[in-house]
Amino acid sequence: MNQLKWDESFSVQVDELDEQHKKWIDIINQLDDAIDEGEGSLESLYAVQKTFLGMEEYSHFHFATEEKHMQSIGFEGLESHKKEHAFFKKRLHKYKKDLENGQQVFNNALMKFLVDWLVYHIQEEDMKYAR
Numbered sequence: 001m002n003q004l005k006w007d008e009s010f011s012v013q014v015d016e017l018d019e020q021h022k023k024w025i026d027i028i029n030q031l032d033d034a035i036d037e038g039e040g041s042l043e044s045l046y047a048v049q050k051t052f053l054g055m056e057e058y059s060h061f062h063f064a065t066e067e068k069h070m071q072s073i074g075f076e077g078l079e080s081h082k083k084e085h086a087f088f089k090k091r092l093h094k095y096k097k098d099l100e101n102g103q104q105v106f107n108n109a110l111m112k113f114l115v116d117w118l119v120y121h122i123q124e125e126d127m128k129y130a131r
């Protein structure tokens with residue numbers, strides 16, 4: 001898959017949050033690389049899992065920072081924005097459960113979901129508090 005690249009169209013005009021979005025994009029690219037490199041060896045599967053779980057953890061950390069920021073500026077869309085975050089968390093939780101149940105979850109559909117959700121979320125939803 002093409003690597004996702006941060007550019008000014010992703011900027012929410014808050015340095016800390018832009019940095020976090022860049023880091024998140026890096027992790028998604030790492031995950032994509034790890035999936036591509038994984039040729040079915042157990043070791044590579046562990047590497048993919050570790051990156052995936054790291055991304056989930058990072059997304060939670062980032063959502064918390066972002067929600068705190070929105071609260072601090074009195075953003076009126078906070079509650080509906082929190083729902084967007086909750087939707088993502090739920091989807092990831094489901095992937096994790098499938099993984100625990102031995103299902104093969106690392107594929108193009110997962111990558112497409114992660115990339116599409118993040119791009120849409122930053123450029124459409126996050127932009128609302130940037131304005």
Ligand SMILES: [Fe+2]
Pocket residue numbers: 066081085121125126
């Ligand atoms: Fe957000």
